[in-house]
Amino acid sequence: MKRGPGGLYAAPSVVWLTVFFIAPLLIIVLYSFMTPGARGGVELKPTLDAYRAIANPVFARVTFNTILVALGSTMITLLIALPCGYYMARSSKQTLLLLLVIIPFWTNFLIRIYAWIAILGNEGFLNDLLRALGLAQDSIRFLYNRWAVMLVLVYTYLPYAILPLFSTIDKFDFSLLEAARDLGATKLGAINKVLLPNIRGGILTAFLFTFIPIFGAYAVPLLVGGTESYMLGNLIADELTKSRNWPLASAISLVITLVTTIGVMLLLRANGTNVLGGGGGKEESEGKAGKLDALAGAAVVGTAAVVGAAAPAGGGR
Amino acid sequence: MIGSDVVIENVNKSFGDFKALDDVSIGIKKGEFFSLLGPSGCGKTTLLRIIAGFEEPQDGLVLLDGANVLPLPPDGRKVNTVFQNYALFPHLSVFENVAFSLRLKKRPESEVRERVGEYLKLVELSSHAQKKPAQLSGGQKQRVAIARALINEPSVLLLDEPLSALDAKLRQHMLIELDAIHDKIGITFIYVTHDQQEALSVSDRIAVMNAGKVLQVGTPQEIYESPATDFVAKFIGETNLFEGVIRSVRGEMTEIESPEFGTILITDVDPPPAGTRVSWTVRPEKIRIELDRPQRARDGLNVFQGVVDEPIYSGFQTKFYVKTPKATLKVIKQHADWSDEGPEIAWKEEVWLSFSAEDAFLVEVKR
Ligand SMILES: Nc1ncnc2c1ncn2[C@@H]1O[C@H](COP(=O)(O)OP(=O)(O)O)[C@@H](O)[C@H]1O
Ligand SMILES: [Mg+2]
Numbered sequence: 062m063k064r065g066p067g068g069l070y071a072a073p074s075v076v077w078l079t080v081f082f083i084a085p086l087l088i089i090v091l092y093s094f095m096t097p098g099a100r101g102g103v104e105l106k107p108t109l110d111a112y113r114a115i116a117n118p119v120f121a122r123v124t125f126n127t128i129l130v131a132l133g134s135t136m137i138t139l140l141i142a143l144p145c146g147y148y149m150a151r152s153s154k155q156t157l158l159l160l161l162v163i164i165p166f167w168t169n170f171l172i173r174i175y176a177w178i179a180i181l182g183n184e185g186f187l188n189d190l191l192r193a194l195g196l197a198q199d200s201i202r203f204l205y206n207r208w209a210v211m212l213v214l215v216y217t218y219l220p221y222a223i224l225p226l227f228s229t230i231d232k233f234d235f236s237l238l239e240a241a242r243d244l245g246a247t248k249l250g251a252i253n254k255v256l257l258p259n260i261r262g263g264i265l266t267a268f269l270f271t272f273i274p275i276f277g278a279y280a281v282p283l284l285v286g287g288t289e290s291y292m293l294g295n296l297i298a299d300e301l302t303k304s305r306n307w308p309l310a311s312a313i314s315l316v317i318t319l320v321t322t323i324g325v326m327l328l329l330r331a332n333g334t335n336v337l338g339g340g341g342g343k344e345e346s347e348g349k350a351g352k353l354d355a356l357a358g359a360a361v362v363g364t365a366a367v368v369g370a371a372a373p374a375g376g377g378r
Numbered sequence: 379m380i381g382s383d384v385v386i387e388n389v390n391k392s393f394g395d396f397k398a399l400d401d402v403s404i405g406i407k408k409g410e411f412f413s414l415l416g417p418s419g420c421g422k423t424t425l426l427r428i429i430a431g432f433e434e435p436q437d438g439l440v441l442l443d444g445a446n447v448l449p450l451p452p453d454g455r456k457v458n459t460v461f462q463n464y465a466l467f468p469h470l471s472v473f474e475n476v477a478f479s480l481r482l483k484k485r486p487e488s489e490v491r492e493r494v495g496e497y498l499k500l501v502e503l504s505s506h507a508q509k510k511p512a513q514l515s516g517g518q519k520q521r522v523a524i525a526r527a528l529i530n531e532p533s534v535l536l537l538d539e540p541l542s543a544l545d546a547k548l549r550q551h552m553l554i555e556l557d558a559i560h561d562k563i564g565i566t567f568i569y570v571t572h573d574q575q576e577a578l579s580v581s582d583r584i585a586v587m588n589a590g591k592v593l594q595v596g597t598p599q600e601i602y603e604s605p606a607t608d609f610v611a612k613f614i615g616e617t618n619l620f621e622g623v624i625r626s627v628r629g630e631m632t633e634i635e636s637p638e639f640g641t642i643l644i645t646d647v648d649p650p651p652a653g654t655r656v657s658w659t660v661r662p663e664k665i666r667i668e669l670d671r672p673q674r675a676r677d678g679l680n681v682f683q684g685v686v687d688e689p690i691y692s693g694f695q696t697k698f699y700v701k702t703p704k705a706t707l708k709v710i711k712q713h714a715d716w717s718d719e720g721p722e723i724a725w726k727e728e729v730w731l732s733f734s735a736e737d738a739f740l741v742e743v744k745r
Contacts, residue, residue, distance in 0.1 A: 236461060239432055239461070239465070240461060240467070242453050243432075243453075243457075244453075244478050244527075245453045245482045254482075255467055259468065259469050261469075
């Protein structure tokens, strides 16, 4: 490739990335090697204490729970989002359906979580209904467990999975399904062998758009979860605001970044596609440029996860 | 492989209020190269999709070798389709595209290799097996689509305007190849096209359709020489089509009172009685164009005078628009070798036109 003045045009995004992603990331790395300050913050005395503290069964248990909840709710989200995206792509009322998917964003995220509490709570709508129908005498405890967390997480991130899936399926040539049927495939066989491989890029994007934010979730487990559904995001928030151990919070953040970045890179490599570019799995980005793209994509996504995890906590309480 | 005969009986298909197929009945013989010919939107694809199982008619029957296939899903019919846009699977190589139906049947790898190799050879694509469809030219994609359909060993192959996306030269070439493949494989081909030239050149028989109806079924010669309706006459090739009233019938020789030409003589095996309003036609190449008045050598020669309005030269032939007092006739003169060439006929020249009663046909009876 020839090198023109094109590099110049990249300057704004380089500055943006440096100021808002790389610099914060470096600060987090630095903090993780410092001594905690008495009232939060850090003292500039290098130590590995934070990393020693991570080697702790509590941390392992929370990490395990986080992976479990994140993988579980991502899978459920994708399983619901796929038929939704398919239906929207085939529907003649696309604009209306798109609007319906987007409308929840008009209400603040926290208010929507509280709405779920109003529905699922001991004195909530669902329990009232069950009692009125005579199906239950006492309140059933729907809230404050892992299932409630997963339910609300799935609800929250469903649009993020539906939208990329819809846009990929919308570009899919449905006559290919007829061709598969013609050649002897059953309805399900055609979807399996022809639709799914051709919308792989969209599935991957949907997976990343849900898994990564869920992995760093904080508010949902805090509001509708119990002690057993504690997630890494909550651990970070506690270290920041209660224990005032900022180095430990930073170290945990870095673990999240590392896990998600490695995960994303493995996924991208397995696919050989540039997911963030939205490629439908058609062109294979080969050679150095493709790998660099994938690397940059993975780093951005990973960093976003940290920022996502830390941001609500940083808001302080 | 053995082909099936296909019988379509009183098939009706509506989309809402719109009648896409109106009481269509066609019988297609085993191993025939059968064309559905008609203008865009006349229902050809709809009929093909009904045979393949992608569309259900409101009523009627589709029989393959005598058995109704309408209750069967597409994957349950011994019919395969070459789609208009090829519909190759973009995520699979040429090899895997062709192997698709064998993989579904879970055939052993060795058999898959052998059979796919055989069919890639049939369509001359052996050296492209590992390419993705996106890397192929239009003609190559076309051939992958054909191999992919044929490897499933259908007894009927449906082809929906398979050549329409190719340029004219390639189209001619692929048409000949298709014909060769048909001869080699011997199954029934149902070929959809809006191009009468294509249909005439390869079909055993043709069904001409318009507005959801089948107007005529016959061999290319029958369709061309004795069109059943005005529409068929105008749609197939170029023609001169006029109306008139039958004045008298003497055996096969029929005299028509023509507002444009006075008296016209036509032969017809079973002419309607005198006084019937009819349309009649004569093909442009059946009309002789000369500078001198032709000798009335035989009975039944129609002769009149005209002026050349516009000669259109196209290499092997010249088309003349000749103005007679009340109408314009299309006349085509083939260029033979030098010894046969008379004097050049030019623009504005006075000419004599003549055609034999045997070359003119009654088309429709009007009310
Ligand atoms: N799914 C459908 N819904 C409504 N109208 C349709 C549908 N499929 C075909 N038609 C209409 O039926 C007519 C015949 O279509 P088609 O069979 O595709 O014609 P052809 O292949 O001869 O060009 C067209 O007018 C078309 O608009
Ligand atoms: Mg069509």
